[in-house]
Amino acid sequence: MSDDSTSGAHRPLVGRANFLLSQLGFHIAQTFAARLAPLGIAPNHFGLLMHLGRGEGSTQQQLADVLGIHRKVMVGLLDDLEERGLVERRRHPHDRRAHAVHLTDAARELLPRASRVADQHEDEILAPLDAAEREQLVAVLQRLAEHSGNLAGVHPGLSQAAARSRRPVDPSDMPDA
């Protein structure tokens, strides 16, 4: 407190929770994208596949609403996934202008693998923590996420942060893999 009178800006960034969270979050997003790249999908694709794995047949508009993105972005995401043979745009049974989005068998085979990648990634991130600390951290983060106003399970950077899956994985971006 006594130092603040001189400049007020000397509190280091590494002691601020907001900086640490942002720094860690960005790093995690980067490394997760790198881990997912060999599977041919990006984190936003993974989130979309996860959602579809829990309920198919939705329209693109419904999916966009749930994930908090614009229809146009959903078009691009589904184009990517359809190109990789992971989703199908079927005709909607009740609305002929809408598509009913379904997973393919390839996606049902890929999804568990991607989920395992996420588990491994999480495990590596949390390596310095024991089981009790991990549990406590997740609980705290869930409280913070809920308070932040973000929709549960909806990543705010879905529309932009993960669209660079086309870029080949740069080894310099992967510190230890």
Added chain:
Amino acid sequence: MSDDSTSGAHRPLVGRANFLLSQLGFHIAQTFAARLAPLGIAPNHFGLLMHLGRGEGSTQQQLADVLGIHRKVMVGLLDDLEERGLVERRRHPHDRRAHAVHLTDAARELLPRASRVADQHEDEILAPLDAAEREQLVAVLQRLAEHSGNLAGVHPGLSQAAARSRRPVDPSDMPDA
């Protein structure tokens, strides 16, 4: 564990620490940028100013090295800050091709205000936690950050995530301010 045999992807994202950290980190970066926007700077500018507040006279190359970005990005950052009258590119005393970057009085007046914005922002993010929980969270995050391989106090998204300060602050991005 018993459900994993069916699809393996049913573990919700909200229970994964890596997703929560990425989600929170992104949200924090966004809201922090919005809080900083009225001051006319972006988070990356703030980080640079913070660094300069602790030692002026460095060359642009030295600053770029410390912050882990390319010289070209530093040129843009300093262009922004110089345009806002926050930094000066003086002649380097020993190297006439390099610039010695110095803060202006306006920056010395702005820096404590920006620092207070960061404090308020942190306080809002951590609102659901009491003092002990906050301290423990910071300690845990520091451990994770150190293990992640990120340089202390260096934000990996410095080069890209904060360059949108020109965008006017969208009220829908500010949940409660």
Added chain:
DNA sequence: CAGTGATTGTTACCGTACAGGACAATTACT
């Protein structure tokens, strides 16, 4: 002291990603 290579800051270029508006096809309402 001349000369060659390396370094600093800057600019130009290119490819990509995102936001906005506009569009045909189809549905819902009157």
Added chain:
DNA sequence: AGTAATTGTCCTGTACGGTAACAATCACTG
């Protein structure tokens, strides 16, 4: 039937990141 709204898509302009190149200057070498 006819009008308004919705769905999915496309087009365009804009901005950003990364590469290469450039003038100016320094450091080293003979």
